[in-house]
Amino acid sequence: MSITLDQVTKHYAGVPVVNDVSLDIAEGEFFVLLGPSGSGKSTLLRAIAGLSGVDHGRISLHGRDVTHVAARKRGVGLVFQNYALFRHMTVADNIEFALRVRHMRGRARRKRRAELLRLVALEGMDDRLPAQLSGGQQQRVAVARALAHKPEVLLLDEPFGALDAKIREELRRTIRGVQRELRITTVLVTHDQEEAFAMADRIGIMNQGRLFEVGVPHELYARPATRFVATFLGAANLFLARRTPDGIQVGGKTMGMAERSPGAPEYEVVAVVRPEEVEVAPARETLGSRYLGHGVVDEVTFTGALERLRVSLDEAVHAPLLAAGDGDGSTALQVTRTRHAHRGFELRQGQSVAVGLRRVHVLPTPLSSFTACATTAELADALSRQPLLAELVARMKTRVALRVEPALGDAAQPCAGQGEFFGTTVIAAEGDNTLRAEWLLRRGVKDLLVLPAHAAPPQRVLIHWMGDAARSATLAVSASVLRHVPAEAVYVGIFPGHLDSERHSHGMRELLDARSEAQATHGLEMRTELHFGDVGKELTRRLAEAPAQMLIVGISELEHFADALRALLDGGRWPVLIVQRGAP
Amino acid sequence: MSFRKPSVLPGFGLTFGFTTFFLSAIVLLPLAALVLSAASMHWSDFVRVVSSPRALGSYRLSFGASLLAATINLVFGFIIAWTLVRYEFPGRKIIDALIDMPFALPTAVSGIALTTVFAQNGWIGRYLEPLGIKVAYTWVGVTLALTLISMPFAVRAVQPALQEVQRDLEEAAETLGAKRPYVLWRIILPTVLPALLTGFTLAFARAVGEYGSVIFIAGNLPMKTEITPLLIVIHLEEFDYQGAAALGVVMLGISFVILLAINLLQAWGRRRHVRAAH
Numbered sequence: 001m002s003i004t005l006d007q008v009t010k011h012y013a014g015v016p017v018v019n020d021v022s023l024d025i026a027e028g029e030f031f032v033l034l035g036p037s038g039s040g041k042s043t044l045l046r047a048i049a050g051l052s053g054v055d056h057g058r059i060s061l062h063g064r065d066v067t068h069v070a071a072r073k074r075g076v077g078l079v080f081q082n083y084a085l086f087r088h089m090t091v092a093d094n095i096e097f098a099l100r101v102r103h104m105r106g107r108a109r110r111k112r113r114a115e116l117l118r119l120v121a122l123e124g125m126d127d128r129l130p131a132q133l134s135g136g137q138q139q140r141v142a143v144a145r146a147l148a149h150k151p152e153v154l155l156l157d158e159p160f161g162a163l164d165a166k167i168r169e170e171l172r173r174t175i176r177g178v179q180r181e182l183r184i185t186t187v188l189v190t191h192d193q194e195e196a197f198a199m200a201d202r203i204g205i206m207n208q209g210r211l212f213e214v215g216v217p218h219e220l221y222a223r224p225a226t227r228f229v230a231t232f233l234g235a236a237n238l239f240l241a242r243r244t245p246d247g248i249q250v251g252g253k254t255m256g257m258a259e260r261s262p263g264a265p266e267y268e269v270v271a272v273v274r275p276e277e278v279e280v281a282p283a284r285e286t287l288g289s290r291y292l293g294h295g296v297v298d299e300v301t302f303t304g305a306l307e308r309l310r311v312s313l314d315e316a317v318h319a320p321l322l323a324a325g326d327g328d329g330s331t332a333l334q335v336t337r338t339r340h341a342h343r344g345f346e347l348r349q350g351q352s353v354a355v356g357l358r359r360v361h362v363l364p365t366p367l368s369s370f371t372a373c374a375t376t377a378e379l380a381d382a383l384s385r386q387p388l389l390a391e392l393v394a395r396m397k398t399r400v401a402l403r404v405e406p407a408l409g410d411a412a413q414p415c416a417g418q419g420e421f422f423g424t425t426v427i428a429a430e431g432d433n434t435l436r437a438e439w440l441l442r443r444g445v446k447d448l449l450v451l452p453a454h455a456a457p458p459q460r461v462l463i464h465w466m467g468d469a470a471r472s473a474t475l476a477v478s479a480s481v482l483r484h485v486p487a488e489a490v491y492v493g494i495f496p497g498h499l500d501s502e503r504h505s506h507g508m509r510e511l512l513d514a515r516s517e518a519q520a521t522h523g524l525e526m527r528t529e530l531h532f533g534d535v536g537k538e539l540t541r542r543l544a545e546a547p548a549q550m551l552i553v554g555i556s557e558l559e560h561f562a563d564a565l566r567a568l569l570d571g572g573r574w575p576v577l578i579v580q581r582g583a584p
Numbered sequence: 585m586s587f588r589k590p591s592v593l594p595g596f597g598l599t600f601g602f603t604t605f606f607l608s609a610i611v612l613l614p615l616a617a618l619v620l621s622a623a624s625m626h627w628s629d630f631v632r633v634v635s636s637p638r639a640l641g642s643y644r645l646s647f648g649a650s651l652l653a654a655t656i657n658l659v660f661g662f663i664i665a666w667t668l669v670r671y672e673f674p675g676r677k678i679i680d681a682l683i684d685m686p687f688a689l690p691t692a693v694s695g696i697a698l699t700t701v702f703a704q705n706g707w708i709g710r711y712l713e714p715l716g717i718k719v720a721y722t723w724v725g726v727t728l729a730l731t732l733i734s735m736p737f738a739v740r741a742v743q744p745a746l747q748e749v750q751r752d753l754e755e756a757a758e759t760l761g762a763k764r765p766y767v768l769w770r771i772i773l774p775t776v777l778p779a780l781l782t783g784f785t786l787a788f789a790r791a792v793g794e795y796g797s798v799i800f801i802a803g804n805l806p807m808k809t810e811i812t813p814l815l816i817v818i819h820l821e822e823f824d825y826q827g828a829a830a831l832g833v834v835m836l837g838i839s840f841v842i843l844l845a846i847n848l849l850q851a852w853g854r855r856r857h858v859r860a861a862h
Contacts, residue, residue: 051755071758078759084752088774098760142756149761 001063002027002185003048003153007525008057009488010043014459016488018044019209020057020525025202028183030176032196035206036232041189042157044206048187049155050074062152074153077146081158083138085130091117091141092126098149116144119178136167143175147182154179156188160195172199193233197221205229208486213523225364225523226483227397230272231323237278237333238322238397240369241271241362242422248360251319255290255360267446268368268422270322270398272361275336279356280311282345289356293317297351298332307342309335311355323397366473367447367480369423370400373440375408383428388455388575395484400426409436414443421445428453429572434562437569441558441580447477448578455575458550462542463491463526465579466535466564467556473581474554475517479524481552481577489526491515492542499532507532540568554579615836621829633819633827634834641807642815645723647838649811650791653730654738657787658780661738668739669746683740686733691796698729699801721803726811729797734787741783745776778850785846792839 003025010018018040025031033041046052048059050071058067066074086094095116099109117123120140130138139159146154156175160168176199179186190196196203197217204214205228213220213229224230227238242249244266249255255271280297281287294317299310310332313319324334333355347353370393372384380402383389393400403425407413409432424447427436433450440448461482465474482489493511495503511528518524531538543549551574555561558580569576622630633639668680686694702709702719709719719725749772757767773780795813802809812835819828 049755049759051758071755072761072763074759076759078756080752080756082750082752084750084756086753086757086771097757097762101761101766145756145760 001025002029002061003031003187004058004060004063005044005048006058006060007527008044008047008054008059010040010047010052011055012043016209016486018047018054019486019488020527021206021209021211022057022519022525023204023211023214025185025187028185030179030186030188030199030201032200032203033187033189033206034191034193034196034203034233036191039206040209041191041206045078045155045157045187045189048153049076049078051078075149075151076153076155077149077151079139079142079146079154079156079159081161083130083135083142083162085138085141085145087130089129090126091122091128091130091133094130094141095145095148097145102149112148116148119147119181120144120174134167135163136171139163139171140174143178147178147184152185154184154186156186158190159188160190160192168195175199205232207232207483210483210486210525211523212483223361224272226480227270227323227363227365228483230361230363231397235275235324235334235336237273237275237324239271239273239360240320240322240399241269241360243267243269243362248362250357250360251293251313251317253290253292255357266420270363270365270368272363273357273359275308275334277357277359278311278333278335279358280309280335280337280345280347280353281356282353284354287354287356289358292319292355292357295333295353295355297347297349297353300347300349305339307337307339309337309347311335311353313355320399322399364476365480365483366476367396367398367424369398370426370449371403371421371423372400372426373403373405373408374428375404375406377402377404379428380404383426383451386428386451386453386455388457389426389449389451391457392481392484405440409439411435411439423447424449424577426451429569429575431570431572433569433572434566437578438558438562441555441561441578446580448580450569450572450576450578452572452575455550456548457485458487458575459548460546461485461487461489461550461552462539463489463552464494464535464539465554465556466561467554469556470554470579470581471514472517472521474552474579475514475522475524477554477577477579478526478552479518479522482524487550489524491518491526491528492531492539493528494531494533494535494538496534497532503532504530535564536566536568539565540571543568543574550575550577552577552579554581556580556582618829618832618836621826622833625826625830629826630830633830638806638810639812639815639831639834642810642812643834643838645726645809646792646812646835647842649723649727649730650734650788650794652727653734653791654784654788656727656731657735657738658784661735661783661787662742662776662780664735665739665742665746669743683736685736687736691733691794692800694732695729695797695800698725698732698797702728702801720801721805721809723809725801725803726798726809729801730791730794733794733797734790737786737790738783741786742776742779745779746772749775777853781846781850785843788846789839789843792835 001024005021005023008018008021009016021044035041043052047054050069058065061074092113095113096109099112120143122137122140160171188199200217202214203217203220205212207228212226220229221233224233230236239250247254248271250271279287279289284291293313295311295313297309298312301308312332321331321333324332370389372380374380374383384400384402405416421444425440425445426449429450429452437448437450463478465471478489491514493507495507507530511530515526515528518526539551543551553576555578668676699720701707702725704713712719719728753771754767757771798811799814804810804814812831816828816831
């Protein structure tokens, strides 16, 4: 591996700006770190360059641990957005800077300079001052300067940001060409997805300090694993859908894309439909894809090669659309059509059309939507507006449904009906929490959030499970939560009895297993801690240590759950998310 | 007006008129009067006054101490400006405000304060005395007073320039393998050099003209700790207006030559860059 990051974390004023990032970048690879501004991508690049230290984790370049090595000894070349050329030096002096620092002889220096100027197509510009060059030329000089000392890694921090479109295109080709010719491992930071697609061998997408997903561009686009990547990388329509034994159902209609799994329980999922995978036709019969329902064209925009439509689905379709297009909160389905499709079926505003879906991708995230559950409609409504829940809903681009269970907590009474529980059920923490939690968990709730009225977004999430059957699901839920909250994740392993060497080594093995599974299967980076003693007491002690913490606890059966956690739950001080998954 | 060109900013004629008028009334006319007053002396009288050993001693002290003070401020002003621009620490705002204090203080007060501290029985002077270091009533005290009152000029001239040195430049140099002193010498100093020279010039000009603070700490021994402005005042007190004017003209001449030299140096530095480009 050329660049290896292992749990790199950097805090700024207590908030993690780079949060547990682990990543391997191969020799000669062109890797693009993509993310919105403030996602931590530039900070991560600076950490690789050695310009900012890390609070936790390790950085290796070509197998050499450089975590505590000064920037000037790391052998990297860095290119800045605003060029950062030395304005009082000529192009030649700028390029030779690194060579002079290394006391290279004059003749060798001039030879290397000529080589570099040829590489970036600036022959004969040796004696110019930076101020006499155009923006594109200045950035070429910056690239040549960064390559002068033959670094093993080239780092580019938004290098095209200050350039206009045409120059940008040209410089992109130059840089890609240089990279191919030298086969130098390169990391580019950008917020422009088009740029990422155009240049990357692989893309890593960052948000809120976390590295969400890593993959080759077309894979990431076609099969995103998270809501954020689905909506950030191109436009996407997000539906709340059901996975049933017959396949994926959107709005009650089976889209039939997934493999059948007879006998499996039905559950709620989030489905991604790209705008170009939506088909519109004059009537249901003329659709070439699965029929979803009818809709009305709200808006037609011509953008050159493509036509963009906004289509409002009829009320009767009952296909809950969580987000459409660029996630601007509009509830109209976004559709793009080619010129060819446009010629075949011309559309105007207000026209009624049949809508079909060509391809539906289901996100593997276990958290789909929330249901605020209380004994009266008023209480449920108040709960749905709790700040932490509202923030989670907004960040996850999902919704909160309300559910009234007048007999909540009364063991003798059944559910008030309204069908099965889907998604994550939420109850307010108000005293007899264990009783009500158990009541719901016995009646089919899989994920239950017990929420204190004043709980704020957590800075640290503790993860624990009782029973190995719940391990995988707990990790999956934790990964999903942590993708939407900029908090650090800590797995707390607790073992009964006192610490001795045998128990300790057994515990360490468990921790390592948990960590590697979290990393490999769920893309979740977490710290690990080992404690000995009573589960409820240890968790309570750990939660009380710092403000703004949250607990995610997995359970595989209900027998011992109440006894172990009664004191912690009934105290009602912290948000607790209970993940119930029995043995298969 | 033949040199008037169409411009987006109106009012050139009016503002140029004002500029000429004010410069003439406030700067050129009094200077001309000074020169004229001196010119009314006989040449031999003029030479006798301006080349008397006492006058020569005062030039040496005035210009020597001023150059030394400006040089000290060049170094320490840069360090102070650097600290204020680069670091975030409690009390930074207060220190920033303190820099301007010598501007606001009547110079006589600065002089009295310095004398209190550095006199043989002063707070610091009493500890320096046994070491054989005399500050008050020596050229050291003069330099100290001049350094104090000209310090704000050096700091304030360099501060904005340092603020504009992008951190990126240093970081770029660092990733290219340069050590801190090399970055300071090859990147930061060349970038702020014009501002440093400006600060030096201003500090020097202020120090040469200083009178109030120096007379308290200098002791004013002829030939030893007497500055030229004081000598001028002495001439004035003896109603020897012409002698005072003669000394003034000499000061004016020397100051002008030094300031011109610094300006030419700056212009030469700029031209060198441009020439390197062709």
